[in-house]
Amino acid sequence: MFQASVSVIMALLMGLIGVGFVIWHTKKVLSYDAGSQVMQEIALAIQVGASEFLRREYRVIAIFVLIVAVILAIFQHWQTSLCFVVGATASAGAGYLGMYVAVRANVRTASAASRGLHEGLRVAFGSGAIMGMSVVSFSLIGMTVLFLIFNGDPNQLVYVTGFGFGASSIALFARVGGGIYTKAADVGADLVGKIEKGIPEDDPRNPAVIADNVGDNVGDVAGMGADLFESYSGSIIAAATLGAVIGGNHAAAFIGLPFLVAAVGIISSLFGIYIVIGEEQDVAHARPFSDESVMGRIHHFLRKQVAKIDEKASLEELLAALRRSVWGASVVVLGLTLFAVLLSGVSISYWLVIVVGLIAGNAIAYVTEYFTAYTEKPTQSIVQATETGAATTIIQGLAVGMMSTVLPVLIVAVAILLSIWLGHKADGSITAGLYAVALAGVGMLSTLGVTLATDAYGPVADNAGGIAEMSHLPAEVRHRTDALDSLGNTTAATGKGFAIGSAILTALALLAAYVTAAKIDRLDLLDPTMLPGILIGAMMPYLFSALTMTAVGKAAQEIVVEVRRQFLTIEGLMEGTGKPDYAACVGISTETALKEMIIPGALAVIVPLVVGMVLGKEALAGMLVGTMSSGFLLAVMMANAGGAWDNAKKYIETGQHGGKGSESHKAAVVGDTVGDPFKDTSGPALNILIKLMSIVSLVFATSFGSGWFNF
């Protein structure tokens, strides 16, 4: 397995370079001015809240990981168990680091925004970049090291699947728990603060305000990071597993290719990140070359790439800057992967597959943007509907969300079809085609370092706005943070598009790997247990969403009780002389969120096992297909409806249709509130559901038989 090892070592090296960037840039972000005393106090409260959350969350997770690790060690292999623990740890580590920086970058962004728009963007985006690069580097290092440890063992790839399972488990907690947390805190804070006490949003007297701000980070930084950590790892593992099956003489090349693609993706992501956060002196400083030399020209070129953002930049211009960053990275990745494919000695078709994956990812992101940006027709139709009240706002939002599923489905369908066709053309088997699907997933996520940055930067900007408000910074600063926040809203939707698109490709690849591992040779759609399996699978996302949506309500109620208690018992709280117990609210949201996620989480693990045992391994494959298709649609619908409602409200708040306080605004607020659990809890959690169910099936693939119904 010479080539695989070279590719794997390459990937490991690139992972280390990524970690280098993370360390260097973390220092840099933390070196920015942290603002006034008041600002730092507020930020500290958020930091304390975040630590509190992580401490409690990790305690729960540690127990879960331990139990599963023991089960795996007993019923599967100790190596799988080890990989599981490493995967969980790597994902948790990336999440911890990303949150750690994010809750410190927020106040620095607020401070930087007083110096200029680009300066603010640089700090916030830099924080997102640290999250993005941590995810890809930690994932790649973890997998490659394990791969090298077990090198030569025939079960090598089976063990590494455990890494994906570990990542999935963390993703489940981070996404579902975090999603419930963030919305419970948000709703709870609003219900008592805004409605009962009449104090404004982001008011430091509200005991839940810090929980609310912590929630932004918990959901959209750590949650999204863990989600994509899983997709990223899963797509590489699935591709490598299928590569080993089709491989023949080329096995090493096929196994190595996904690692190689990931490796060049890191370089490309760094380039994309540079486009946004690069500064004149970065290049000038490191330029000991004459302008005419090759290196000099490269430097000159690089310097020209840095996005120019002036003070009056509109939302479109800001978006264009981020888009150039993502697209720039994509162009570089395409060039480098062509090189990688040629070097691997596999067919050039596989390069085209990577192209397909990248284009598909960007196309879904573009569609998502279109459906959720308030400059476009769909969100404008919701704005229009606010004129006739909350009911029409909800109906129109749901219609927009449903309509927004059409193009992503067609894009994914075409991507799958083209990938299978290209893979099949290259190596003459359907397995090669499915390998190609996995590779398309790897391609789609190859620039994750930068796409995740565009996404994880949003909550930092959001927090920065809150801090600016709470510490009474000048209006122009607040305008800048608002601009950055709006941008973050759109890119968050984009990130969700990538997350769900890649989840589908990864899930399909994992399904194919499962079918291979379970030694299924016939998967007939009209098999007796198949349709029941598909129907149960299609139902799972509905059950899961119902549970997570009600969980938000329950958790919010508990926050309400605590906030009321504090207002009653802490003297001088309302007058601003008493100090609220932020940590109590943080503790409650953390605990209830983690408690409420146990049932949906357990279902995601248990149902595949039950179906596999009772209905058999074929029906389990059917169930995965059902969950995949129904979950894809529900997730896209929820994410986009939520994003569109949010932006419709934001548009009205710019003064349109009567602005804040108008009837239209009230209707828009209802839409936004319904959209909150849609886009931040239930919708994104479906990605995890889809992948976790697939990976559980894969890990236990050999344990299933033909079920209780023998025909």
Add this chain to the structure above:
Amino acid sequence: MFQASVSVIMALLMGLIGVGFVIWHTKKVLSYDAGSQVMQEIALAIQVGASEFLRREYRVIAIFVLIVAVILAIFQHWQTSLCFVVGATASAGAGYLGMYVAVRANVRTASAASRGLHEGLRVAFGSGAIMGMSVVSFSLIGMTVLFLIFNGDPNQLVYVTGFGFGASSIALFARVGGGIYTKAADVGADLVGKIEKGIPEDDPRNPAVIADNVGDNVGDVAGMGADLFESYSGSIIAAATLGAVIGGNHAAAFIGLPFLVAAVGIISSLFGIYIVIGEEQDVAHARPFSDESVMGRIHHFLRKQVAKIDEKASLEELLAALRRSVWGASVVVLGLTLFAVLLSGVSISYWLVIVVGLIAGNAIAYVTEYFTAYTEKPTQSIVQATETGAATTIIQGLAVGMMSTVLPVLIVAVAILLSIWLGHKADGSITAGLYAVALAGVGMLSTLGVTLATDAYGPVADNAGGIAEMSHLPAEVRHRTDALDSLGNTTAATGKGFAIGSAILTALALLAAYVTAAKIDRLDLLDPTMLPGILIGAMMPYLFSALTMTAVGKAAQEIVVEVRRQFLTIEGLMEGTGKPDYAACVGISTETALKEMIIPGALAVIVPLVVGMVLGKEALAGMLVGTMSSGFLLAVMMANAGGAWDNAKKYIETGQHGGKGSESHKAAVVGDTVGDPFKDTSGPALNILIKLMSIVSLVFATSFGSGWFNF
């Protein structure tokens, strides 16, 4: 084919008996007192509106039917084309008759309600029974006559499939067009009348009030009737088609069995109907026997079955009466089908399959009732959520809707599994198993005559309430019509449960028939085109719902414009001296409804053809599975969320949580308004989508090849 012919002739005879009941009972219902002059004037306006709607709708449908008939005659067989036309005509005829009676029974119900609760129920339920019996009789007569005409022709069953296609087409227009119509009129009337002009609901000055009342009939009488006409016909056709495939020596018995089951279902339905509408004198009158003779005992038994409903009957007692009616019919059907199965000479397993179908139908109905009745926890949780505003009301309603999908899915999954298992056990092939699934569908719908009656009676009671209100009948009358209306709301939800449950079984049977007809021998889930097919299929219900939901909004806007115009231009309208032009509003809602339904309707027909041609016949099967599973879930979710919101509002209107006008009530109204297109437009239209796509595929089955992507 001796036995098939006997069964078919039996079915024809029972159909004729059903028609006999329809004629006799129509006369009886029309002979009831039609109330005062004022009441009759209002009723007349509704009748004129309904005729106007039917006239225009049938003009559009006639064109559509003509075009499709020509296409079928050219590209398929002239016989299929003929069957298509007959199917469309029979369904339209049943719809026409049902509506004709319903818009005359409404005023008679109002009048009867002034004499007593049971009297009102008797008239309204009698009208529903006419709709129910028309549907089953017309369908059965149409199919059996065609079957006998083409007897001996080897393509006999292929031709009769055209009957199902014709029924589907009418169902599409009736359900989608009717669904858009009813909600557009409802919302349009409210927006101008209640909000702009401040006049109460059901005020005769509002030019759209009649359109609103017509809409109730259009959607829930004609629409629901056509929907179930299609399911009923489709399940029988699918069973007969599959019966011919497995048949061997028993072909005739297998083909005949579904007809026989349908035939005994008619008798049983009549018994069920009798339980509710029977009167002492019906039995006494026809009793020339002594109490001790066998006939005398039967008469005595029958007389005892008639539901006793006194004036103070609670909702539960009323529900119990209807439930006894449906369950009574079910018990009779079980006894008679056992006899039929024994007579046919096929395995007793097929009787068990019918039992499974009937139990599944009733179980789904029961679950639906549980999730939508305001006496139960789910709807109460929505009532609770109204305390914290519209947003939480919506979130909780959606969560309830999603949660309500779990049991129906499990019920259907178990029913499919058991049916296939029983069929397989009896005749040793999967085809026999799929035949059994179709037969379970026939079993589930065998008592349709009475289950549809419990459903189609609702709008009559609703209209009666409106008429009572408009003509200022005493409060006690209004209380009675309100009680009947509440009952109708719950049974409407039940009917929708049956409609969707049977749609799934029918669609699966049609899929199996399609696979046979298209000569597909391998339907691998991992085939390259399969997952794209499934994803596109799963997307269709979302696209369809998005289109129908926005259509309601557009159509409502047009009504608003017309109502405003009339208030501006017709002198004395507001003062009650001028006469509004009801027909204009009716015309507009009809036209816009029919216009708005063209795109979704066309998609339902064209997409299967395109997918079949481009991706191939296997992918088309995948698409049908995708639509079936995703559509099932979305339809159940929408129907139940809508029903639960509606009843949550009704519960608050009984004076709870502040009653009418309270903040809770306002939130509940938002939920109800969102639920309107959910439960009356988009949700039910998905049944048609699922079945129409299946039947289009079946009719054109032989036209599809392996598609453009050859692997």
